Amino acid sequence: MTELWIALTDIPAEGRDFSFTDQSLWTGPMAEFHVPGKIVKPFSARMRIVPQDKGFLVTGDFSGSVRLPCVRCAEEFEQPVSGGFEAFEEPAGETGADDLEDAGRVRLVKGAPQFDAAGFLWEQFLLAMPENPLCVEDCKGLCPQCGVNRNKELCACVENKGDPRLAVLRNLKLH
Numbered sequence: 001m002t003e004l005w006i007a008l009t010d011i012p013a014e015g016r017d018f019s020f021t022d023q024s025l026w027t028g029p030m031a032e033f034h035v036p037g038k039i040v041k042p043f044s045a046r047m048r049i050v051p052q053d054k055g056f057l058v059t060g061d062f063s064g065s066v067r068l069p070c071v072r073c074a075e076e077f078e079q080p081v082s083g084g085f086e087a088f089e090e091p092a093g094e095t096g097a098d099d100l101e102d103a104g105r106v107r108l109v110k111g112a113p114q115f116d117a118a119g120f121l122w123e124q125f126l127l128a129m130p131e132n133p134l135c136v137e138d139c140k141g142l143c144p145q146c147g148v149n150r151n152k153e154l155c156a157c158v159e160n161k162g163d164p165r166l167a168v169l170r171n172l173k174l175h
């Protein structure tokens with residue numbers, strides 16, 4: 001995973017703006033965690049970090065788009081992925097590399113806080129990704145019987161299933 005830690009010690013009281021366009025921030029974890037999709041519109045993120053009493057306020061947004069297969073019809077389509085964020089981050093304490101997972105997004109290195117910008121942006125990406133990506137909201141999917149893409153053609157199976165007269169015939173056969 002691409003690492004990007006922002007030193008928080010020298011951020012002025014009014015805050016500081018950051019922007020991210022390095023695609024490896026997204027392509028790195030996508031490959032590592034086997035998230036399907038290829039970036040078609042490059043990702044970019046803006047982030048503002050403002051020191052607070054006991055932590056840091058992190059606000060901003062990001063956007064881009066990926067090409068990935070629809071979960072219903074398996075056709076590839078372009079899925080925009082974007083979102084805004086507003087999070088309060090505070091140092092979890094002095095940590096070693098082993099317990100980073102529990103330590104949150106701010107670590108202390110010799111008492112100096114650093115923010116895990118790469119991990120944070122990846123988390124935002126995952127939150128914005130639809131759980132079941134669909135090419136169109138009402139994608140008709142593949143016919144479970146003959147396998148045709150129902151968005152593109154109608155097959156006989158669909159019509160038979162909906163015909164009540166045929167259902168009666170099927171019942172008759174059972175007896």
Ligand SMILES: [Zn+2]
Nearest residue numbers: 070073135139
């Ligand atoms: Zn589809």
Ligand SMILES: [Zn+2]
Nearest residue numbers: 143146155157
């Ligand atoms: Zn069919």
